[in-house]
Amino acid sequence: MITIEDLTVSFGAVQALRNVSMIAETGKITAVLGANGAGKTTLLRAISGLKEPKRGTIRMGERNLVHRRTEDIARLGIGHVPEGRGVIGEFTVEENLRLGAMMAKVNLQKGLEEQYEQFPVLGERRKQHAAKLSGGERQMLAMARALIAKPSVLLLDEPSLGLAPLVTAQLMHTIHSLCESSDLTVILVEQNASSALRIAHHAVVLHVGRVVANDDASVVAADENLRQYYLGLVE
Amino acid sequence: MDPFLTSRIVTDILGGLTNGVSFGMVALSLVLIWRSTGVLNFAQGAMPMFATYVGFALLSYHFGYWACVVACIIAGLLIGGLTERLLVRGLYGKPEINPIVVMVGFLIVLEAVAAAIWSSTPRSIPSPFSSIHWQLAGKPFALSPFTVYEIASALLVMAAVAALFRFTKLGLQLRASALAPEVSRLLGVRVGRLLTLGWMLSTVVGVITTILVASNFFTGLTPQVMDGIFAYGFIAAAIGGLESPVGAIIAGVVLGVVNQFVTDYVNQNAVIIIALAILIVSLMIRPSGVFTKSTQRRV
């Protein structure tokens, strides 16, 4: 479980997050929605220690994550698939996965097999450079690279960006089944609110750095005001 | 015996190779640091020079050659690591303090301090290998036991570095930290430590080069011993492409051979002009270096 209380993050005079409080429950998908510039990426970067908050706490279970190094936070079991996916194009698919498995105590061969089973296309292309993959395949690689370390929390920053609707639907399905089959806690950042709300249990809506809604995904999805003003979902 | 082996051409090629592997090693050590930290290390000759003085100071306590070599390598690891931690770490991502200026300053300080402590008079470092050239049918052959030692050590170091990057977990993490530091940290890679390690490694490559150069009976160890070799290594790294370790080595070796032919057939003073001409022409043809694959950098 990730508990965020009163989190404020600023870039100079710009407050990217203001007094944000939210909970991402164990084994559930929490969607973080909002327009471009709402502060979604900043929230994930603060959790991973890439951006130092000005105020507030971020806890995983009982542990405070604030002021810890990014690499130590990763080693506590937080997988972060960054905006733009962060796949290393000069590395082969398998080298990317080996890098992901580096800090884990899992058997590398077994870990690779599991990921190739989950994402067969990666197995077929294991020797290819990641730069040669399509957008959807890169997203799968980025997720597999995070999952191979067996994280307990997975942070996904706009995984659907640039993907065709059908590929997005498959991806959401994969995220959903990952969560079902384990105790993985997922924080799913999306601008694409409708696909995220379809699989999320809980939803937080950000608007210029503030939380404007924090409720069950079904409640958020049914709220006409939110749909119209903050999520861009006009019927 | 075949007179071909003692011909002028073979002599020039082998002599050039002997110099070229030193250029290639310096180029390699520059590329290691450039790739992992984006710093062009102008003290890449001076740091190993200093470590070599420190290690061979043990000679006066009656330690043998190989014990001194080990001491040099340890000194190199320390100097490389401390330089990164204390001098360079504050410079990353700060274009306003130019790392080139800082490293040139460091080069000057190191050479001055070395001259103050150990004087500028060449010190001879007695290597266990003879520098007397072999004879073939009464004619001098281009190689001596010492030059074979020089070339073999250089090849060994290059192969070890290549194997490290290609086949080990550590190599994978070093490459990842250089290509995508933030992503690497998100995957739990301790990038900060790896940068220090990169500086340590490249300084050791430099130390071995310096030992080989200074153990040559005709050179000896001086505070400026690496200046000329650094210049050629730098040109080789630029020709080979700063991104490409293999390119840097090949460019160094080729430059060594060309250098030898120009010295022999034209004259010594033409060498640097020809080297710069090669650099300019190759940069005009391939601005990112002759051996750099023009692949996309990050995705």
Ligand SMILES: Nc1ncnc2c1ncn2[C@@H]1O[C@H](COP(=O)(O)OP(=O)(O)O)[C@@H](O)[C@H]1O
């Ligand atoms: N590195 C940065 N420097 C300055 N301002 C930033 C930086 N990163 C984000 N911001 C600002 O913080 C706000 C939130 O950005 P971001 O978290 O990227 O939003 P989102 O991911 O929801 O699109 C924006 O106003 C953005 O301009």
Ligand SMILES: [Mg+2]
């Ligand atoms: Mg974003």
